[in-house]
Each structure stands twice: as structure tokens, then as C-alpha cells.
Amino acid sequence: MSEQSVEITVNGKTVSAKPGEMVIAAAERAGDFIPRFCYHPRMSSVGMCRQCLVEIDTGRGPMLQPSCMVPVSPGMTVDTESETTKRAQEGILELLLANHPLDCPVCDKGGECPLQDQAFSHGPGESRYIEEKRHYEKPIEISSLIMLDRERCVLCDRCTRFADEVAGDPLIHFVERGNATQVMTYPDEPFSSHFSGNTAQICPVGALTAKPYRFKARPWDLEQVNSTCTSCSVGCEISVHSSRDQVLRYQGIDNDDVNWGWLCDRGRFNFESIHAEGRVTEPLIKTADGHQATSWNAAMSITTDLLKSALESTGPSSIGVIGGARGTNEDAWAWAQLCSALGIDRRDPQLGDGLPAALLGMPRATIREMASASTVVLMAPDLKEELPVLYLRLRDAVVNGSTKIIEFTSTGSGLTRHAWRSVRHGAGDISDVVTATLADPDVQSQLSDAG
Amino acid sequence: MTSFPWAPGFIEGDRPQIVTSRFQYEDSFTLERYLATGGYDGLRSALARSPQDMHEEVRSSTLLGRGGAGFPAGVKWGLTPEGVYPRYLVVNGDESEPGTYKDRLLMERDPHQLIEGCLIACYAAGLSQCFLYIRGEMALAQERVATALNDAYAAGYIGKNILGSAFSLDIVLHWGAGAYVVGEETALIESLEGNRGMPRLKPPYFPAAIGLYGQPTIVNNVETLSNLPFIASKGAAEYTAIGTESSPGTRMVAVSGHVRRPGVYEIINGTTTFRDLLYGEEFCQGIRDGNDLKAFVPGGGSAPWFLPDQLDLPFEGRLVGAAGSMLGSGAIMVMDSTTDIPSAALTLTKFYAHESCGKCVPCREGGTWLMRILDRVVEGHGTTDDLDLLLEVGESICPGDMPHAASAELQLEATPFPYKMTTICFVGPSAYVPVHSALTLFRSEFEARVAPSRSRTRIPVTAVGGDS
Numbered sequence: 001m002s003e004q005s006v007e008i009t010v011n012g013k014t015v016s017a018k019p020g021e022m023v024i025a026a027a028e029r030a031g032d033f034i035p036r037f038c039y040h041p042r043m044s045s046v047g048m049c050r051q052c053l054v055e056i057d058t059g060r061g062p063m064l065q066p067s068c069m070v071p072v073s074p075g076m077t078v079d080t081e082s083e084t085t086k087r088a089q090e091g092i093l094e095l096l097l098a099n100h101p102l103d104c105p106v107c108d109k110g111g112e113c114p115l116q117d118q119a120f121s122h123g124p125g126e127s128r129y130i131e132e133k134r135h136y137e138k139p140i141e142i143s144s145l146i147m148l149d150r151e152r153c154v155l156c157d158r159c160t161r162f163a164d165e166v167a168g169d170p171l172i173h174f175v176e177r178g179n180a181t182q183v184m185t186y187p188d189e190p191f192s193s194h195f196s197g198n199t200a201q202i203c204p205v206g207a208l209t210a211k212p213y214r215f216k217a218r219p220w221d222l223e224q225v226n227s228t229c230t231s232c233s234v235g236c237e238i239s240v241h242s243s244r245d246q247v248l249r250y251q252g253i254d255n256d257d258v259n260w261g262w263l264c265d266r267g268r269f270n271f272e273s274i275h276a277e278g279r280v281t282e283p284l285i286k287t288a289d290g291h292q293a294t295s296w297n298a299a300m301s302i303t304t305d306l307l308k309s310a311l312e313s314t315g316p317s318s319i320g321v322i323g324g325a326r327g328t329n330e331d332a333w334a335w336a337q338l339c340s341a342l343g344i345d346r347r348d349p350q351l352g353d354g355l356p357a358a359l360l361g362m363p364r365a366t367i368r369e370m371a372s373a374s375t376v377v378l379m380a381p382d383l384k385e386e387l388p389v390l391y392l393r394l395r396d397a398v399v400n401g402s403t404k405i406i407e408f409t410s411t412g413s414g415l416t417r418h419a420w421r422s423v424r425h426g427a428g429d430i431s432d433v434v435t436a437t438l439a440d441p442d443v444q445s446q447l448s449d450a451g
Numbered sequence: 452m453t454s455f456p457w458a459p460g461f462i463e464g465d466r467p468q469i470v471t472s473r474f475q476y477e478d479s480f481t482l483e484r485y486l487a488t489g490g491y492d493g494l495r496s497a498l499a500r501s502p503q504d505m506h507e508e509v510r511s512s513t514l515l516g517r518g519g520a521g522f523p524a525g526v527k528w529g530l531t532p533e534g535v536y537p538r539y540l541v542v543n544g545d546e547s548e549p550g551t552y553k554d555r556l557l558m559e560r561d562p563h564q565l566i567e568g569c570l571i572a573c574y575a576a577g578l579s580q581c582f583l584y585i586r587g588e589m590a591l592a593q594e595r596v597a598t599a600l601n602d603a604y605a606a607g608y609i610g611k612n613i614l615g616s617a618f619s620l621d622i623v624l625h626w627g628a629g630a631y632v633v634g635e636e637t638a639l640i641e642s643l644e645g646n647r648g649m650p651r652l653k654p655p656y657f658p659a660a661i662g663l664y665g666q667p668t669i670v671n672n673v674e675t676l677s678n679l680p681f682i683a684s685k686g687a688a689e690y691t692a693i694g695t696e697s698s699p700g701t702r703m704v705a706v707s708g709h710v711r712r713p714g715v716y717e718i719i720n721g722t723t724t725f726r727d728l729l730y731g732e733e734f735c736q737g738i739r740d741g742n743d744l745k746a747f748v749p750g751g752g753s754a755p756w757f758l759p760d761q762l763d764l765p766f767e768g769r770l771v772g773a774a775g776s777m778l779g780s781g782a783i784m785v786m787d788s789t790t791d792i793p794s795a796a797l798t799l800t801k802f803y804a805h806e807s808c809g810k811c812v813p814c815r816e817g818g819t820w821l822m823r824i825l826d827r828v829v830e831g832h833g834t835t836d837d838l839d840l841l842l843e844v845g846e847s848i849c850p851g852d853m854p855h856a857a858s859a860e861l862q863l864e865a866t867p868f869p870y871k872m873t874t875i876c877f878v879g880p881s882a883y884v885p886v887h888s889a890l891t892l893f894r895s896e897f898e899a900r901v902a903p904s905r906s907r908t909r910i911p912v913t914a915v916g917g918d919s
Binding site: 087096 | 630647652804805806807808809810811812813815816817819820823824840843844846847850851871873874875
């Protein structure tokens with residue numbers, strides 16, 4: 001399938017962009033970074049911060065326009081470096097900094113802060129604002145995990161948009177207006193969302209911080225390793241940040257096939273269990289006197305010896321391997337390879353959750369395929385609770401795409417309000433309920449539309 | 452000449468009266484008086500012909516929108532996409548531009564005329580429902596319009612099968628909660644939907660395609676709609692016979708400030724000049740206490756200021772635009788020779804800074820910053836550098852040339868309207884306009900207030916400065 005492309009000119013270069021793509025994204029792919037605060041590629045554009053103003057000419061002469069709001073059109077000319085553009089961007093940055101406290105040395109965001117970075121790259125370098133800055137109580141706890149410092153906030157609408165559009169938990173919003181506008185929760189209602197940690201990650205300043213990471217490290221001291229979250233079977237791509245042999249935080253990585261950069265709070269913050277006291281941190285050997293700690297080398301050689309002796313005495317059929325559902329695909333592949341090499345057939349990857357073989361034998365779909373399906377039949381626990389990021393993807397497919405959900409649930413779920421059909425079943429009667437639902441002509445026609 | 456205490460400024464005369472024809476009656480807001488003076492004749496005449504025919508009549512009348520932009524109403528109605536229903540009429544009665552109080556009087560004095568206008572507009576433009584949004588602070592207007600709506604419903608002018616025709620319409624009354632920016636049509640739609648009153652992003656430039664509840668929506672001003680009963684009953688020809696070709700009919704102006712007789716007047720569009728209005732016997736009767744005119748704001752608080760040099764300009768959008776300002780909402784604020792110009796500018800800037808919705812940065816931060824610098828200057832703590840700073844901060848809101856009036860004394864040529872802006876809507880620039888006008892036309896008054904330049908205070912925000 002070849003998509004038509006739109007040719008535009010960015011700073012004199014011809015750039016081919018996708019139809020409907022915003023100028024800011026097309027220019028970035030072409031290597032021309034346009035500064036931005038409110039724009040986020042995974043959320044709708046709002047054009048609030050005005051930082052991405054560039055001169056765009058669509059045939060009526062160059063006009064300053066917010067590049068996050070203007071879709072590409074054929075023959076468009078964009079100048080991200082003109083004097084007018086520069087002057088406008090410096091002006092906006094000065095205004096953004098006017099009320100922003102310059103407490104970068106004690107701010108957790110310092111070092112990875114878009115406002116700091118863009119003040120260097122696109123700012124005027126100095127401020128003429130000598131008035132007293134806005135003052136608010138510093139920081140307030142808006143949930144058990146998230147702290148909000150309203151003085152640092154540049155009111156970009158990212159966190160509030162995330163809560164509303166992506167998570168579907170509109171628990172934070174703007175209050176007051178004009179110069180006194182602030183992000184706030186409802187009175188006496190905390191920002192208790194399963195996804196609240198994402199707001200700290202996408203905050204372009206240090207206004208929202210996650211408690212477990214506050215004052216723990218500086219970004220330039222962090223060692224970063226890409227990995228996969230093991231909290232559930234969604235397998236979100238993460239970056240593990242550690243310093244001095246301590247894991248300090250997980251950040252979501254935008255993986256187009258999986259998590260789009262989002263993480264659930266359980267996945268994001270469960271790294272604290274790594275340092276839990278009762279955690280098994282070394283191999284244990286079961287002896288008559290109970291479990292005894294040993295080294296990895298010793299454990300490996302004991303395992304090898306046991307495997308060898310079993311293979312020699314009773315053959316591979318006497319050995320069974322139980323995998324873990326929380327391992328990554330790579331883990332599973334590795335131990336399956338080992339089994340194959342040793343000829344072991346008795347393997348249980350624990351993927352079935354006790355489901356009948358008929359179901360397990362059905363063709364599998366990727367998250368991407370699920371999110372673009374016309375109909376998704378859901379016989380699952382509450383995804384919002386159990387597989388939270390899958391819930392985000394499916395919610396997005398319904399809200400922003402054309403996917404319809406037929407849900408079978410005994411109690412209702414986080415997706416019930418987005419479901420095309422939410423069918424309740426009691427204990428043990430799910431097969432009858434499914435049969436009855438499938439007999440509904442509307443459901444039949446929806447399923448046959450799916451092809 | 453008789454005056455009428457219930458309608459300030461209004462004087463009976465032989466001027467053509469389109470929208471104020473009933474202001475002479477103390478009970479002009481009642482259904483009885485309305486019917487006794489030709490009320491709902493326009494609706495009858497509209498219902499007697501096809502909607503297309505009625506739409507064409509309005510189009511040929513070149514009725515210009517009275518909300519500020521002056522866009523022809525007939526053309527606006529034609530911008531809705533074919534075949535998408537329901538489509539709505541939203542009446543912008545959130546009149547809150549400083550100095551403007553013409554719509555308030557129209558709603559207080561002649562609510563049935565507005566209702567009839569709504570009915571005609573919905574019939575002609577094929578709109579399914581009408582929402583009447585009245586500013587929160589206008590208690591009397593709300594009360595009068597509500598009563599009129601009830602009376603009109605009871606008499607069968609609104610509701611199902613109006614006057615026995617196939618045409619049905621409901622009019623929903625909604626009261627604002629007190630935000631200037633909601634006078635901006637997309638913010639008004641947001642507010643009507645129950646959201647924060649913040650303007651929507653443009654494009655789309657008109658809500659005609661995607662408006663209220665995502666449906667095609669026409670937003671018209673109270674005065675615009677109040678003209679429709681006349682056009683429907685008397686015809687476009689009689690309407691265009693008044694005024695000029697490009698600005699036909701009459702328009703309401705609200706005069707405030709240092710004139711002998713401030714008030715709301717219905718003047719002839721396109722021909723009446725500012726001098727006629729401010730000095731005419733039937734209008735404002737000159738400047739108070741025999742003082743000299745110093746400056747005036749020709750089109751609401753957000754319009755660039757005019758000097759006595761511009762008095763002979765007529766009320767004609769293009770001419771006023773070329774002279775560096777706008778007719779806007781039809782509010783004229785007059786400043787005589789006793790006016791302290793920096794304070795006057797501060798008053799206006801304070802208003803716009805206070806009314807910023809906070810959505811976009813230049814308005815939210817820039818408006819307040821301008822206000823604070825100006826406050827410092829007015830209080831006598833400023834320096835000459837602050838005057839330049841005002842213009843430099845303003846340039847972050849309105850880059851490029853700012854419109855301003857010509858001045859023979861200052862040997863200044865006019866810069867035509869409009870300005871460019873970095874904001875989403877006009878509230879941000881409106882905070883800067885009075886500052887710019889005052890500083891451009893009366894800089895000496897500011898200079899008399901401030902101390903000489905000190906070395907400027909600049910606070911480094913990056914260790915090594917920008918990449919200069």
C-alpha cells in the first residue's frame with residue numbers, strides 16, 4: 001500500500017511529508033527541529049504555547065503560524081530560521097520564562113528539561129522581566145505518587161490533555177484564568193489515575209515530579225538501559241535508569257507496536273520492589289536444612305549436573321520445564337532453544353492462564369493488529385486493571401479510530417463505557433451468553449463487516 | 452426635542468430608524484407594544500416566501516455583521532455545508548467590549564425584535580435551533596428576553612408550526628458566567644457546551660462547518676439579527692437606500708466618556724462622520740465643559756485610538772481600517788484635554804490582562820507584563836527604558852507594524868489595520884493596542900512621567916547566553 005506524499009519546502013529543502021501530517025512533525029523528520037512545549041505527537045494539538053510559530057507560506061505570503069496546528073499542503077514553504085521566526089520564538093520563550101522560577105539547580109528536571117534546553121537553543125538568553133514572579137505553595141501532592149509545583153508550570157496542557165484524552169481520567173484540569181491559571185485536581189479528589197506517572201514524564205518542565213525519583217539523582221548521572229517491563233504481559237518498552245547500582249526510575253519509550261511511550265503506574269513504579277528486603281537476590285539450594293544461599297556459578301553447575309544425570313539415567317522425557325509468563329519473548333525463546341537442544345518436550349510456558357486449548361489454538365494478533373481491527377471481542381478481565389497499557393491502546397482505537405468492542409464481563413470494566421456492546425454474564429453461563437449474543441443480527445453484521 | 456430617560460441618548464427625530472424605532476415607547480419591550488407597532492410582520496412576510504428567497508433578500512441587503520468583524524450576514528449563512536443537520540443559530544449577546552452597550556439596550560428595550568430576527572434567520576438559513584447567549588452581568592436584559600420568549604411561545608411565534616406554517620423552532624436562553632473572551636464566537640460556543648470559555652484554534656476560521664456540538668453553526672450578533680425584521684418586512688431595497696453601498700443601513704454606536712450627552716445612537720452607516728456624532732446637536736452635542744477633544748477610541752476598547760485629525764472620517768469599515776483603526780463593536784470612548792493618557796491606557800490594558808483566558812502564552816504572560824510595566828510608569832517609578840520595553844514586549848504579541856492613526860502635529864502617517872499576532876484570538880493584542888496607541892500618539896506624556904534611562908536591568912537566564 002503506497003501512501004501519497006505531499007511535497008513541501010522546509011528551509012529551502014524539498015521534504016516529502018505524509019498527507020495530514022503537521023508541519024512540526026514533517027520538519028523534524030527533515031532534520032529541522034522546531035521548538036515546542038504543548039505539542040506531543042501522541043496527543044491532539046492545541047496550539048497553546050505558541051513556541052512553534054514559524055513562517056509558513058501557502059501562496060499568500062509568509063505568515064507566522066503555529067506549526068503544530070498546520071497540516072502540510074502541496075507547495076507549502078516553511079522557514080524555521082527566518083528573522084521573523086527567530087524573533088517570535090525568542091519573544092515567546094522570554095514570556096514563558098517570565099514567571100518560571102530559575103530554580104534549575106534544585107529542580108529534578110534540570111538536565112533533561114525541554115524548557116532549559118530550548119531556552120539555550122531558541123531563547124534570547126536573558127530576561128527583561130524584573131517584576132515579582134507568580135507564587136504558589138510549592139509543591140503540592142496531587143496524588144500519592146505525583147507532586148505538582150505550579151510555579152514551574154508553563155500551562156502547556158500536556159498533563160491535562162493526557163489525563164483526559166489518553167487515560168480517560170480527567171481528574172486534573174485548569175482552574176482560574178489568565179495569569180492565575182493553574183493545573184489543579186478537583187477539591188479533595190486526588191489525581192488517582194492508573195497512568196498518573198506519565199504526566200511527570202511528559203511534563204516539559206519540573207512542575208510534575210514522581211515521588212520515588214524526587215531529589216534522587218541528576219539526569220546526567222543516570223545509566224540508561226533499554227528493557228521491557230515485566231509487570232504484565234503487555235511488554236511495554238522501557239528505559240531503566242540507575243545510578244550507583246540503584247534503579248531509580250523507569251521511563252516509557254515510544255514503541256509504535258506496543259506502548260506508544262506510556263506506562264501504567266504499576267509498571268513504572270514497581271522497580272522499588274527490586275530493593276525490597278525479603279527479595280531473593282541470590283540462588284538458593286534446597287537441602288534438608290532448608291534453603292541455602294550459593295553463588296551463581298555453583299547453582300549453574302548443580303543444575304547442569306542434575307540435568308546431565310537425568311538425561312543419562314531416565315532420558316529427556318523425565319524432564320519438564322516450566323517457564324514464566326512474566327518473561328520476555330526473548331527469555332522464552334532462549335529457554336525453548338535449550339529444551340530443543342536437550343530434546344525436552346515437556347514444556348509449559350504458563351501462557352494459557354488455564355484457557356481451553358480451543359481458544360489458545362486461535363490465531364494470535366499483535367497489539368497493532370488489535371488496535372486497527374474493526375471489531376474486538378473481549379473475554380478478559382478488566383484490562384484497565386490487569387493490562388493497563390493494552391487498555392490505553394484499545395481505548396484509543398475506539399475513541400480515535402473506528403474499532404468496536406464487544407465485551408463479555410461479569411462486573412463491568414474500564415472499557416465498558418467505550419464498548420459497542422457490553423454483555424454481562426453470571427458465573428458459568430458465559431458460553432450461553434456468547435451464543436445468544438452471536439445470534440443478534442446486529443452483532444452478526446458487525447462481525448461480518450470485519451471480513 | 453424629546454428625550455427618553457429609559458433609553459439614554461436616544462432622541463426622536465427624522466433620522467431613519469431601523470432597530471431603535473420603538474425606543475420612544477416606555478413599554479417597548481412588551482408583546483402588546485411590539486404587535487401594535489408592526490411586530491412580527493417581518494416573520495409573516497418571511498414565512499410567505501421560500502427560505503432561499505428570504506436568504507437572497509438578506510444577501511442583497513449587504514447587512515454587515517455588527518459584532519466587530521463586519522462580515523456580511525447573508526454570505527456567512529451560505530457558508531454552512533450542504534445537507535448536514537442539525538445546524539444551529541447562536542446569538543452572541545455576550546456584549547462585553549469596553550465601552551459597548553448597544554446590544555444591552557436592544558435586548559432590554561426591544562427583545563421581540565431580536566426574537567423575530569432569530570426566527571427569520573433560522574428560517575432563511577435553514578437552522579434547526581437557536582441558542583441565545585446573554586452576558587451574565589446583564590440582569591435586566593436577561594429578564595426582558597426571558598419574558599419576551601415566554602410571551603412569544605405563548606402567542607405561537609416560537610415553537611411548533613409557527614403561525615400555522617411548517618416552520619418550527621425552539622429558542623434556548625443561556626446566561627454567561629462573566630468572561631470577556633466568551634464574546635469571541637468560538638469561545639462562546641465552548642462556553643455554551645459547558646466547557647471553559649477558551650477560543651478554539653483556527654482554522655476553521657468560521658464555526659459554520661464545525662461549531663456547536665460539532666455541527667454547522669451560525670453565530671450572529673444581537674444588532675445584526677435585530678435588523679432582519681426590517682429587511683424582511685420592508686425589503687432589501689429600502690434597507691440599502693439608507694447608508695452607502697458598501698455599508699448600508701444604520702448602525703448602533705455607544706458613546707461614552709467626555710461628551711455632553713453620552714448614549715446609544717442609531718446613525719447612518721457609511722455617511723455619518725465621527726464629527727457628526729461627537730459634535731452633532733442630535734447626538735453627543737460636543738465635548739464636556741467646552742474642552743478640546745484629545746483622542747477617541749472608535750470601535751471598542753481593542754481598537755487603536757484616533758485623534759481629532761480623524762474626526763471627518765465616516766463610519767465606513769474600509770476607510771477607518773485604512774486610517775489605522777477599526778469600527779469594531781461600535782463603541783466610541785471620548786477623551787478630552789483633561790485626560791491623563793498613560794492612566795487611560797493602563798485602565799484598558801488592565802481590563803484585557805484581567806480577561807485573558809490563559810490559554811496561550813503571549814496573552815497570558817505578555818498582557819500582565821505590559822500591565823505591570825505600565826503601572827510602574829503611571830505610578831512614577833518608570834524610566835525611559837520602560838517605554839521601549841513596552842513596545843518590545845508588545846512586539847512579542849503583535850510582531851511587525853502596528854496600526855495607528857495619522858497625526859499632522861507629529862508628522863505621522865497612518866499605518867492601516869489590521870495587525871499580525873502570535874496569539875490565538877484578539878484578547879492578547881487588545882491589551883497591547885491601547886499601550887501602542889498611547890505611546891505612539893502621546894509619547895511626551897509618558898516621558899514627562901518617567902526618570903531618565905538607567906542601565907537596563909537584564910537577568911541572564913542561561914549561563915552563556917543564547918546562541919548569538
